[in-house]
Amino acid sequence: MNRKFLDNDYMTLIVRLVVGGIFIYASLDKIATPAQFARIVYNYHLLPSSLINIFALVLPWVELICGIFLIVGFKQKGSILILNLLVLTFIVALTINLFRGVNIECGCFTVSSKAKSSIIDFLLRDIGLLALTLYLLISRSRRFAVAASDR
Amino acid sequence: MASSLRQALLIIIAAAVLAVATNSFSPNRIPWVGSWPSISGSDSIIVPPSYEEGDPPFISLDDAAAKYQSRGVVFIDARLPADFAVGHIKGAVNLPFDYLDQYYESVLSEYGPSDEFVIYCSGEECELSLHLGRYMMTKGFSKVFVFFGGWREWEKARLPVSAES
Structure with a gap:
């Protein structure tokens, strides 16, 4: 892939809208029902008990802000950095639990426990998402942003 | 890179402020430091034989x-x-x-x-x-x-x- 293709303004805009939309959508259910989301975070068995609620309360807001910023084009560099780190963290957390052999609830988009699926599916989805966030990290397109100098 | 980190930090601070604000007033608010079972694998639901259709979950x-x-x-x-x-x-x-x-x-x-x-x-x-x-x-x-x-x-x-x- 050449630079021109990677830096295409329209392609970058579409990926921004998709990734931003995904994270905004993912955050809403978690913000509305923090107790259920905290239970899912607890179920990953990765954080000490005392940090579970703090993480469950702040994470969805980070997702929402980054999603909005990505779409409108404000503080994009910071948002893209965070989203890359978040998706990487999700992948690591899911992989650890895959090797532990426990099928956990993802807590990706909904806190409802009815949405059962396998860790492999969540992982594949997150790897696809990582491809998109990595692309945004690489792309140098500066158009369609409320604060172009931010990028 | 430095400006990315600065922006990222700002975003996390903003998220924390919003989390504090909503969690102070939301009817669904939870304590900042919660209590969770110290044993894992407590995900199974115990149901007695006398359970009938229409019973509470x-x-x-x-x-x-x-x-x-x-x-x-x-x-x-x-x-x-x-x-x-x-x-x-x-x-x-x-x-x-x-x-x-x-x-x-x-x-x-x-x-x-x-x-x-x-x-x-x-x-x-x-x-x-x-x-x-x-x-x-x-x-x-x-x-x-x-x-x-x-x-x-x-x-x-x-x-x-x-x-x-």
């Missing part, structure tokens, strides 16, 4: 612990007052099923049909929680859950307990 220890984080969810201990006095889930109210007539009015009069309840008793061999749950549903309470692992499972997981009545 049964929940696992993990679910009970999650509901415990939510302010506004009332925990009801269906055991005898003597057992309750020895130890119970912190913040729970005692409504002994064996003395239902005596306690029912005074305990439940302050709650309405929209309130959410988690009922428990001592553990798997005890069906007081199920009976009380069934009874409360006939009285118009719809958000009634039975935590059948009960006191024993809660205590084993080192979740918050209290001994005063």
